[in-house]
Amino acid sequence: MSRRRARPLKVQPLESGGHLNIGIQMHDRIRSSALLERLMTAEQAASLIEPGMTVAMSGFTGAGYPKAVPQALAARMEQSAASGRGFKIKVLTGASTAPELDGALARVEGMELRLPYQSDPNVRERINAGTLNYIDIHLSHVAQHTWFGFFGDINVAVVEVAGILEDGRLIPSSSVGNNKTWLDQADKVILEVNRWQPAALEGMHDIYYGTALPPNRKPIPLTLPDQRIGEPYLRVDPDRIVAIVETDAPDRNSAFSPPDEASRQIAGHLLDFLGQEIRRGRLTDKLLPLQSGVGNIANAVLAGLSQGGYQGLTAYTEVIQDGMLELLKNGTLRMASATSFSLSPAGIEEFNAHVEFYSKRILLRPQEISNHPELIRRLGCIAMNGMIEADIYGNVNSTHIAGSRIMNGIGGSGDFARNGYLSVFMSPSIAKQGKISGIVPMASHVDHTEHDTMVVVTEQGLADLRGLAPKQRAKQIIEHCAHPDYRPLLQDYYDRAFRDSYGKHTPHLLNEALSWHQRFVETGTMMPG
């Protein structure tokens, strides 16, 4: 194999404790004097990036992304454009970042390619205008496809860390994402050392260095969500560190909005269902490790678990949200494994105020481990993800409006839905004051096939699709999940499709299957006039 393998570092034993001592010292987060020599400004560091390069950056759900170099790079790109020279790069990340990275580079038209998951309005606008190429890829595939060489060489990595040890090892930041791979694979490494990140992050990470390329792969030894299988630090070949930039800047930290009524109803249906599964003996009251998407519905589900009296659960998921801190605090969760934080300012405050408590109950892993099919299947995760729409047969669209316009991306939903014990997709039954139905005759884009969807939930109810054939699924979804305004229209479509369809395994009227979306594009609503 031609791809570079990480060269093992000669590791110095840690000093006792090994925790960062935040003092008045200037560069207290950089404890390697050799590396201190590579300190420079963000502008100097950004000048090491050239047009056409493939640049891998840290960042996952608005946490742990570089704050200074991308903005300095954007300024450079703008100057370059002003003097008539285009300057675009290819950008790989962990997942979504923030205005200082995605936003800054998009505004100066500085990206020719972006992968994987994104959620920035400026990026989205350019993707949907057709001027920015975006690859929407399973989060568990990014690291290995990089190692396989499928994205070509990684010229530069720009990675935020919380600190640098004496021996050159790195204290990871508030997300791990693909950082291990970026540091292993990039020709040159730029580090941003962000002193804003809590010093208490040190020790909360579990970086697994046992991955390999086939045919040399071994079983990943993790069998429990709270098991440590790696080390708390990232390794990097010091010879490849070309710049270190100091920052003191907060993560994106979106404010937390309390669950709305529809989200609470969705959570209620899901919790009823989990309760039934326990009574049937299919789950115990410890459930199985929870994976939960980000946002309002996910928060409502977490709150519902807490109110439902569950105790001692675990999470094996991607993101630690505010809701999870609360569940850890009241014992609903006994621990959470993830690859990133996504806390509100209040959540950060809570975390910092009780760092001792949380640091024993949270583990952050590389996203190739948090999302690994092997581990998700072994642990039997309960996968709970949002969606844009489901069709009456259970095909789920997580990414596109009207089949063509990207929202964010598939993220890790496919990793968990395919391999989990249960795959649940949730959405309000309508959006935009009823102009959009979350249940449609045919999904306008399919991210999760009929083969991968077990449960669909809206505020109207829950459809349990396990052990059902397509026509049985349609009955469940129309009756339990569709909004009353759209239900008769769906039933009418299904009845006519069953009567007239070419085949009656999955009845469809092809000249009508996407007509709801077309009507939305033409008139602004899926509802016939």
Place this chain on the structure above:
Amino acid sequence: MSRRRARPLKVQPLESGGHLNIGIQMHDRIRSSALLERLMTAEQAASLIEPGMTVAMSGFTGAGYPKAVPQALAARMEQSAASGRGFKIKVLTGASTAPELDGALARVEGMELRLPYQSDPNVRERINAGTLNYIDIHLSHVAQHTWFGFFGDINVAVVEVAGILEDGRLIPSSSVGNNKTWLDQADKVILEVNRWQPAALEGMHDIYYGTALPPNRKPIPLTLPDQRIGEPYLRVDPDRIVAIVETDAPDRNSAFSPPDEASRQIAGHLLDFLGQEIRRGRLTDKLLPLQSGVGNIANAVLAGLSQGGYQGLTAYTEVIQDGMLELLKNGTLRMASATSFSLSPAGIEEFNAHVEFYSKRILLRPQEISNHPELIRRLGCIAMNGMIEADIYGNVNSTHIAGSRIMNGIGGSGDFARNGYLSVFMSPSIAKQGKISGIVPMASHVDHTEHDTMVVVTEQGLADLRGLAPKQRAKQIIEHCAHPDYRPLLQDYYDRAFRDSYGKHTPHLLNEALSWHQRFVETGTMMPG
């Protein structure tokens, strides 16, 4: 968990050698005298199955299915229908079976539900008439969903074996499929002991008994395709064996047809591609374990590997076809792991004539192991599967004609495509004398999403989609894979979609996206008049 666990048997030590001694003795395949007492006719055994029962049967790709009981059951069903009483059961298998099982039960309308993969014309006809419910499920999911209780109780298992040992353990037949799970989970077990099956099958199986339900799952220790991790025999609780039926009947054994010109061209493009990957240093000349679908194209690929001078390859796949025997013989393959045979009569003859040779080079495993995501990802399989159609963005339809009519099913293609090192989908660019294009504007059903398709091949050429965004993929697929008769139509669709689409990430014209399929349904051809 309420599901039954396999009770460990008290296993007697095997006699030296332990091989079956085919003699003139009447019941020489049944060496347990206690079990001999449960010998009965197929009709007697079939009388133990009642209407409404869930019956799990052996069988995978026309191999190792029960030959006598299903036909006797069909006769019973027919009598029942004649006297005005409906008699339907739910049927679970490994994958496709044969006329004696699927055909017989379908002809008497004896199934209310069938899962997973099927390929019987009588079954297909009823599914598409809307009178038989069919669940198309990933082959790797069937066993665990049974254990999870998602299909309800398994009332009866009907499993073909090649013999019964003194201690009651079973010599598996020409396929393993889900038999371990059926024997573990069914309330009652009916065995068919088929003396037609080669005695040399004994010892060729590797039945893994280390599976468990979450949260008790452990890593599966397999790291090489030829590694044994289990035992050569199936276990069964003798108290649950309610009937043993002796048979002497051949497997389906479809004749082998030599690859046609289009298949050879497809294979040629794929072999050129693999050669390039080797030259780029991304693969070695040992490649990685091969998974190959069944049929003409797969056979052409295998033949091409042999002609290409490859030596010492491995297969980690579902089915051993004639082509694989040849590759084992000439050293192209050094071993093959699968869950089933699917040989022609000539292939059977070849196998029997050189049993010593083949039995050292072939391992048959349960399909939950042959198709396990953990193992496919670890081994880095090269997944090569046929398809019905791909759209210009790389979404693949493996199952439906015109979005509604089922052909066979997804089989294991999703298990391998999602988790393999490479996922390749292959089809001729046209079918039915050009009336159907294998490349369409939008797939009429999606079994493999854009996130899971790396390479598309037709006889026209190969599209390498790795590292490409949707619009870049469309260019590759239209230019390299579409048939010249359809290429300008696809380009025209794409150009207009790019101009007028609601979003330009995945440009589509929703009122036209499925019009090719609708035209085919209405006029019998996708080509405009």
